[in-house]
Amino acid sequence: MENNLTQPVQAAEHVLSLCKAFNDVQATIARDLHKFSTWQAPPDGFLKVNVDGSIFANLRKAGVGIVLRDTSGGIVMAASKNELEVDEAVTIEFIVVLRGLQPCLPLGIPNLIIESDCLNVVQELQSTKDLYASAGNFIK
Structure with missing residues (x-):
């Protein structure tokens, strides 16, 4: 050469x-x-909810899954749900955080850790700035 x-x-x-x-x-x-x-167990006195979502673009559907675990890693609750008409990955990741909180709030869980593999969602949820994008409503 x-x-x-x-x-x-x-x-x-x-x-x-x-x-x-x-x-x-x-x-x-x-x-x-x-x-x-x-996976790391939550500290004593906490429960951890792991959330994840996926999109099936060809079906115009998405799915969410949540697993709630205790300090020993034991499964307290697990659930999955189909979501319709979701076509953006970041949107389904915000939805799955919401779906992870929905069954936990009525149970009055005082110390809850939410774990997601979507860095953008984690950063947005930890941010103190207002978000004016479509996902801003989920955050509020």
Whole structure:
């Protein structure tokens, strides 16, 4: 390439070096991912509700799922629900937070942690700024 000639041995060494670097990065990512993706029980006196949503665009439907767990990881309650006419991922993620709260509020759970895998939703819910987008109504 561009009149640069690389000897086969040098090319092989370079490829092996790249392969080793790739494998090292993959191992680090896998280790870090496991550390961050492992479910952690809530502290004593708390319950945790894990929420997630998904969109089935071809059916014009979406689904939400919630799991409420205690400090030992035992399932207190689990539920799922179909949602109609939701076509934005962020919207279903806001809806699933709302659906996660709905059964918990009447039970009078004093200490509740909500856990979502949608960083945008988490940041918006933690923000003190008003949101004027379509999801602003969910936040309010």
